Amino acid sequence: MSESDNGVDVDRIGKSFGSVDALRDISFEVGRGEVVALLGPNGAGKTTTVEILSTLTKPDRGSAHVAGHDVVADPAGVRRSIMLTGQHVALDEMLTGYENLVMFGRLQGLKKSAAQARARELLKEFDLEHAAERRVGTYSGGMRRRVDIACGLVVRPAVVFLDEPTTGLDPRSRQAIWELVTTFKDAGIATLLTTQYLEEADALSDRIIVIDHGTIVAQGTADELKERTGGTVCEIVPRDPADVVAIAEALGSLLPASSRVALSAESDRVSLPAPEGPSTLSTALSRLNAVHIELADIALRRPSLDDVFLSLTGDSATNPDADADRMVGEVMS
Known part of the structure; x- marks a missing residue:
């Protein structure tokens, strides 16, 4: 048993699949009653991390404890202590909702009457009695x-x-899951949430861990991470969305590479770090006026997690081979 009061302790965990390093000696912890979001692009190592912590795969090096149990030496203890929800629902579709709940209760050692009573409680709690x-x-x-x-x-x-629990859900169902995560926190349960939805990490987590290329590139509260982008962002919206490319060209060195590669055919605005606030905005406006680009809006605002994400992982978009390698690592995990 680990002496830590944390729900999760990860110490220099590494995992490779052939020549692909899915995880590169990462370390972090999740306290009891804390919600930590593991944020990163596809193939970054999020699912591999969860699979190691839930004993679905073994690490090549390092150690991890979940609820005080070593994930390698005491996998049964870990499994008795956790709940795992993956990206794909794992239920018996031939059984009713009530029957599924009773079955899970029996598999976890509850007597038949206790499993039935608990099933009815949960159906009511999750608004599924009907x-x-x-x-x-x-x-x-x-x-x-x-x-x-x-x-x-x-x-x-x-x-x-x-593990990405709201993927594919409608907004109402997603909100229900968000509310459930809040109840976990209130109950003192340590929660590790992996997500690609930046607003989800911002709304739910006490801390955010950003992972890319199997490495933790940053961690902290949402506000702390936002400050890393320079504190202020200049957002430029052209009257004609087709002018986004021309805006990027006109801004030149003002627009960093991480912001530039994030632009796509669907982009209707350009965001750039504005460390000097109004001075940056004035310089940008001067350059755009020089090429006669008509704007619908230009303003300073606080950075969002989208800006943080791009500044920390923007190189992924410039290296498709790295993305492919990381995806191989996730599939093989």
């Missing part, structure tokens, strides 16, 4: 996700791993 006797195969995506999470809560876990 669908209790329907086969899960007839449920909507949001309903399936709620039952999947409820199954993991039949016996209260010490640690929860949510």
Whole structure:
């Protein structure tokens, strides 16, 4: 058993798949009652991290403890202490919602009457009483996700791993999952959330860990990370979205490479760090006026997590081979 009071302790964990380094000696912790978001692009190593912590795969080096149990030496102890919800719902679609919950209760050692009582409690808590006797195969995506999470809560876990839990959900179902994460925090459960949704990490987490190329590139609160981009951003919106490319060319050295590579055919605005505030805005406006680009708006604002993400991982967009390698690592994990 680990002596730490944390729900999760990771110490220099590394994992490779052939010549691909999926994780490169990362270290972090998640305190009890804390929500930590693991944020990164596809293939960065998020899912590999969760699979190691939930004992689905073994690390090549380093150590990790979950709820005090070593993930390699005591995997059974880890599994008794966690709830894991992955990107794909794992339920028996031929059973009803109620039957799935009872089955999970029985698998976790509850007596039949206790499993049935707990199933009814969770159906009420997750607003699924109306669908209790329907086969899960007839449920909507949001309903399936709620039952999947409820199954993991039949016996209260010490640690929860949510691996992109809102992927593919409608806004209402996503909001329901957000509210559930808040209840985990209030109950003192350590929660590790992996996500690609920047607003999700901003809204839910106490701390954010940004991972890229299998390495932690930054961590801190959302506000602390936002300050790393320079504190202020100049946002430029052309009257004609087709002028975005011309704006980027006119700004020249004012626009860093990480912001430039983020622009696409769908972009309708340009954002650039404005460390000197009004002075940066004035310089940008002067350059745009010189090439006669008509603007709908130009303003200074605080950076968003989108800006942080691009500044920390923007090189991914310039190196497609690296992206492919990282994706191989995730698929093989």
